[in-house]
Amino acid sequence: xxxxxxxxxxxxxxxxxxxxxxxxxxxxxxxxxxxxxxxxxxxxxxxxxxxxxxxxxxxxxxxxxxxxxxxxxxxxxxxxxxxxxxxxxxxxxxxxxxxxxxxxxxxxxxxxxxxxxxxxxxxxxxxxxxxxxxxxxxxxxxxxxxxxxxxxxxxxxxxxxxxxxxxxxxxxxxxxxxxxxxxxxxxxxxxxxxxxxxxxxxxxxxxxxxxxxxxxxxxxxxxxxxxxxxxxxxxxxxxxxxxxxxxxxxxxxxxxxxxxxxxxxxxxxxxxxxxxxxxxxxxxxxxxxxxxxxxxxxxxxxxxxxxxxxxxxxxxxxxxxxxxxxxxxxxxxxxxxxxxxxxxxxxxxxxxxxxxxxxxxxxxxxxxxxxxxxxxxxxxxxxxxxxxxxxxxxxxxxxxxxxxxxxxxxxxxxxxxxxxxxxxxxxxxxxxxxxxxxxxxxxxxxxxxxxxxxxxxxxxxxxxxxxxxxxxxxxxxxxxxxxxxxxxxxxxxxxxxxxxxxxxx
Numbered sequence: 330x331x332x333x334x335x336x337x338x339x340x341x342x343x344x345x346x347x348x349x350x351x352x353x354x355x356x357x358x359x360x361x362x363x364x365x366x367x368x369x370x371x372x373x374x375x376x377x378x379x380x381x382x383x384x385x386x387x388x389x390x391x392x393x394x395x396x397x398x399x400x401x402x403x404x405x406x407x408x409x410x411x412x413x414x415x416x417x418x419x420x421x422x423x424x425x426x427x428x429x430x431x432x433x434x435x436x437x438x439x440x441x442x443x444x445x446x447x448x449x450x451x452x453x454x455x456x457x458x459x460x461x462x463x464x465x466x467x468x469x470x471x472x473x474x475x476x477x478x479x480x481x482x483x484x485x486x487x488x489x490x491x492x493x494x495x496x497x498x499x500x501x502x503x504x505x506x507x508x509x510x511x512x513x514x515x516x517x518x519x520x521x522x523x524x525x526x527x528x529x530x531x532x533x534x535x536x537x538x539x540x541x542x543x544x545x546x547x548x549x550x551x552x553x554x555x556x557x558x559x560x561x562x563x564x565x566x567x568x569x570x571x572x573x574x575x576x577x578x579x580x581x582x583x584x585x586x587x588x589x590x591x592x593x594x595x596x597x598x599x600x601x602x603x604x605x606x607x608x609x610x611x612x613x614x615x616x617x618x619x620x621x622x623x624x625x626x627x628x629x630x631x632x633x634x635x636x637x638x639x640x641x642x643x644x645x646x647x648x649x650x651x652x653x654x655x656x657x658x659x660x661x662x663x664x665x666x667x668x669x670x671x672x673x674x675x676x677x678x679x680x681x682x683x684x685x686x687x688x689x690x691x692x693x694x695x696x697x698x699x700x701x702x703x704x705x706x707x708x709x710x711x712x713x714x715x716x717x718x719x720x721x722x723x724x725x726x727x728x729x730x731x732x733x734x735x736x737x738x739x740x741x742x743x744x745x746x747x748x749x750x751x752x753x754x755x756x757x758x759x760x761x762x763x764x765x766x767x768x769x770x771x772x773x774x775x776x777x778x779x780x781x782x783x784x785x786x787x788x789x790x791x792x793x794x795x796x797x798x799x800x801x802x803x804x805x806x807x808x809x810x811x812x813x814x815x816x817x818x819x820x821x822x823x824x825x826x827x828x829x830x831x832x833x834x
């Protein structure tokens with residue numbers, strides 16, 4: 330009897346396992362089939378977006394459709410990569426958990442306190458990305474397939490717009506040397522500049538462009554001003570900084586501005602374009618004097634572009650202000666993946682791609698951070714090296730959120746210092762006090778030390794020094810510099826506590 334019962338139970342267990350296995354394989358097969366469909370859909374959308382980005386599109390409705398396609402493409406690739414690299418991320422997380430268990434036995438709270446800001450192998454909490462549920466995959470696939478069905482007219486109208494003459498060698502060179510993800514904003518500015526409205530009482534067109542620090546305002550405007558159509562429209566293009574505006578009189582400012590274009594024969598009306606770059610606000614009295622002076626010295630078809638971090642300048646415009654925001658996380662990953670892998674195919678390094686997705690999350694969508702970290706990763710396509718960088722960035726973000734309630738990139742935007750991470754085995758404290766940009770041709774002496782030297786641990790000695798963070802090859806071709814203070818004790822934190830107490834008093 331027992332033998333019969335044992336045989337029955339064994340048969341039932343075997344059938345149950347067989348059923349579970351069969352269902353699992355069926356679900357895996359269905360998921361793979363959906364991923365293949367998603368790849369095919371993304372290829373069609375990607376081809377359409379690339380074709381559209383190679384043409385001068387002026388119609389706002391067409392630009393909005395292109396923006397929708399581009400956003401859908403970024404979300405689709407993000408979903409695809411989430412599924413594609415999920416197994417590799419789970420494998421890496423398992424190995425990281427084992428290492429953290431060993432690390433916890435080696436570090437006591439007292440011993441890890443000294444290395445709180447500099448050693449990246451200390452325990453840290455994992456960031457859990459979207460696990461890519463089947464429901465999310467279905468929704469994304471359905472959304473993109475509908476988008477493809479609706480873009481037939483878009484493709485048909487696209488052929489009527491002239492081509493832009495450029496042939497990038499690769500995606501990496503393209504994103505490294507050409508502005509990324511701002512075509513909608515670029516065409517909005519071009520539409521404002523190329524339209525010569527009928528003058529009313531000598532008024533000038535004013536377009537405010539507003540966005541946080543280092544979001545790309547100067548790059549966007551410079552990119553627009555290099556357009557041949559803008560050169561034909563204006564005989565003179567001059568850039569002014571906020572430091573040039575003390576007098577508030579255009580006649581006195583002409584010698585202080587930077588002339589970007591001058592050709593008196595290019596514009597039949599002699600129109601000029603003045604670009605004024607502000608860090609903050611401009612009081613009404615200064616603006617009123619500047620605008621009145623500009624209206625009396627410039628032709629009625631001339632234009633003014635104002636750029637600032639402050640939303641208050643929106644009231645100074647005659648056109649609706651243009652708000653610049655950081656990229657979405659999906660678009661940011663698309664950009665970061667391209668610059669981090671360079672000419673290497675991420676699909677050939679799925680472990681690195683899985684780690685890279687997590688690294689991108691911790692950089693708070695910062696363009697400068699993406700280029701600094703990507704240049705460090707690109708030099709060493711080693712899984713252990715990338716994992717160390719990920720642990721450093723996790724610790725970097727977590728400590729600042731815990732201490733100051735803000736991500737370190739947000740603190741840098743407010744010109745506040747941060748505790749910088751390094752892969753060096755040292756107890757020294759690294760403080761980044763400032764990050765600023767200078768036009769590359771105007772820098773008399775470029776520091777030999779780079780930010781990558783500090784992050785990789787090649788520089789550990791105490792002292793105060795400058796380092797090159799990143800050299801942009803996109804006009805205005807800024808070189809981004811950072812100031813470091815390396816010391817044995819956390820004197821900067823003590824000063825911060827004193828400052829906080831004084832503010833409360």
